[in-house]
Amino acid sequence: MSRRSGAGNETAQGKEVAPAASGRIQRAGREVIARLGPIFALVLLGAFLSIATPHFLKVDNMANITRQSAITAILAVGQTMVILTGGIDLSVGAVAAISASSSAVLMTQRFAILGVVIGPLNFELGLLVALAVGALCGLANGLIIARGRIPDFIATLGTLTIFQGIALIITGGLPVPSHITATELKGYLPPQMIWMGAGEVLGIPVAGIIAVVIVVLGWLLLRYLALGRAVFAVGGNREAARVSGISIDRTKIAVYFLSGLIAAVAGFVLAGRMNSSNALMAGEENLRSIAAVVIGGTNLFGGEGGVFGSLIGAFIMGELGNGLNLLNVSAFWQRIVQGLVIILVVVFDQWRRRRLTTAA
């Protein structure tokens, strides 16, 4: 801690002596490193793994990493927006699970409500149901945080278990489709859903394409829409945003709504990949998505960052897990390594930020 701040001072003093032009170049260089840092890390890690294990660079393995990372990447887009406002959404994985599971139940089973027989729904209606459930969950998060005036962390921690509970009730605690539905009703998940999770177009996994599309949409929203501007303003300086007429509440509700909606897409892709949905799937994704956002260079306290970084962050997480598997590192140790990486990245990020502000 003290050593780090000492290094910062040194550069600050060195800069005063240096002529202004070289200072500008230094600063520009630092900004490039800051922007591209995650990409460097991704490439470096990839280079190391391709030397360390012959299996890493194989096409199959690449596709595998892409499919795994895609889920995290999609969730991370919503998570990025939330974190940019200074919030945090601990419930994204649970929203993915509840929306995919409720839609999966409706797509594989038949209900009779007041004599009207519903289901099994087709793919399009199923997707619509999933999106609606996800959006509803996100809206609930946003309303609880904005209107209830409680910290984002607590609110989404609460809804996380609530959503899991509801999902367990809906699925009866069984995977969907279960043996019973599959044998008795011939109820399988629609092929389009499986294609979304496991299919390929020109050798590229569909899940990866979906992730990239959602990242691009997120980028456009953050850059060009009034909402995007509000997101950065609220996260960068809440009070300033308020004085400038931006409604903090509405901005918050909007990002949590979007986070829920996007989580539904992720849930759909994940269930498709596994050819099955269950109430507790994606449990690890709550934290993985946050890790991806932070590794991607978004400030955990809001106001700075973007979705492309999060995409890279998600792939770093995927690459790391995959690489550790290939290197025969035990699953127990993998957890430790992943945790350390997250901590180190944030330590580095904080240090970089301090230098940027003190050296100006």
Place this chain on the structure above:
Amino acid sequence: MPREPSSAWTAAIRLSEGIPVSAEGLPLESREPILRMEQIDKSFPGVHALDHVDFELFAGEVHVLLGENGAGKSTLMKVLSGSIQSDSGRIIIRGKTVHNLSPEYARELGIGMVYQELSLVPALSVAENIFLGKPHKSSLGTIDWRAMYRKAERSLADLGLSIDPKTEVRRLHVAEQQLTEIARVLTAQPKIVLLDEPTSALSDAERERLFALIRLLRERGVGIVYISHRLAEVPLVGQRVTVMRDGRVIGSLDVKDADEPTLVNMMVGRLLTEQFPKEVRAPGRRVFRVEGLSVKGSLHGLSLELREGEVLGIFGLMGAGQPELTRAIFGLDRRSSGRIWVDEKEVLIHTPTDAIRHGIGLLTRDRRMSLVPALPIPPNVTLANVSQLSMHRRVKLRSEARIASEYVRSLRILPPSLNRAVMFLSGGNQQKVVLARWLCSRAKILIFDESTRGIDVGAKAEVFALMNQLTGNKAAIVMISSEMTEILAMADRILVMRGGRFTAEFAAGEATQEKLLRAAS
């Protein structure tokens, strides 16, 4: 008290004659200073806050540190109290050079600082605050509450205060809080006491009590640095005065030689007419009216009106309710009553969005409250316009950049870079970015809330010139300031606030510093 400086002055002299020698028993001249600061230098992003400053303090003297807001007085004292590290320079205390001063180390060295912004913990009791970080322990190692309350009561009594030490600090008046803060610093028995504008929240009687206490401390050989921007206080407390401006020491003199014109000249560094380029205009039609505005606990039935091209000054001491007034008008805080008219039409303002829609703009008391530091100039300039759009509407980035660069040019914002985050701009330039925002939102009613705080003299003059331009373009300005010189020079009309009420109204010609102070305190 400030109205009769002569009698207090003689009293002070008599007192100082009563103690010809200091605590160390040496005559004043041959003594080593207990504190010497040499060539202290400190830069913040965009501001050279301290420019190789020298400063000296003897035991048993009150050294007044005088200067406008933003001159660097507080920064210098924060360096001394260890809360800011200087970039270069030496600090010598009782003949010994000290390095790596931290707040804890400064306390060990016997330096006690009373901050301008209160540093008490509101939810803790008075006694807990006084002994914060060093509670009284019994022999068992548990906290000895009884001893703590007893001692707290005694040190409060020293200040002439009868506050129950068990009271939570947030239940005290601002003045009582300030005195509690002073009591806290004094219980550590410091040898060097730094008082940063200690009278800003005090009434006359409380101020008198504080001055008496300062005299007592002096007799005990304590060295005191008294920071102020009030000229009238200089002869009342000090023996020597050092004037700072724009981060530099302009000069140190004996209080005997420091008459008011000399000090003003040193503080401002230029003639008042250059500093305040006021153009008088005939006010136009009424554009803004507030009636019966109340906020529970702070404002009581305030009414005001504002005409086109007019600058309405609102003066008051700290705690009189000025920030509450702006917040209530702008929809940041809930009003308990009060109606507002814009252009003779009654408007409902519940949120800042409403206020902006009706053409009101607010330059906040703290620029950091207005700017998004990590964003560059263009989004900061257009924020009040973008906030009026629906969320799904597009922000036209190209025309935004064009508009921003126009304001950068016309307001002379430096450096004129559209890509760098505004946190790297100097205070004056940041203030111009905030002003550009309200010009961009086409605000016709502008509230300048202490808008020249912490920016240098040159930037202040520019802000005043811009106020002129604005009123020339038929804008109306509410100027809230606790700087009497500023408000006297710039306002067409002055309302004085005290305890959440308007206590007097003056036309530009009628008001004097004396009259303002009398109405305010």
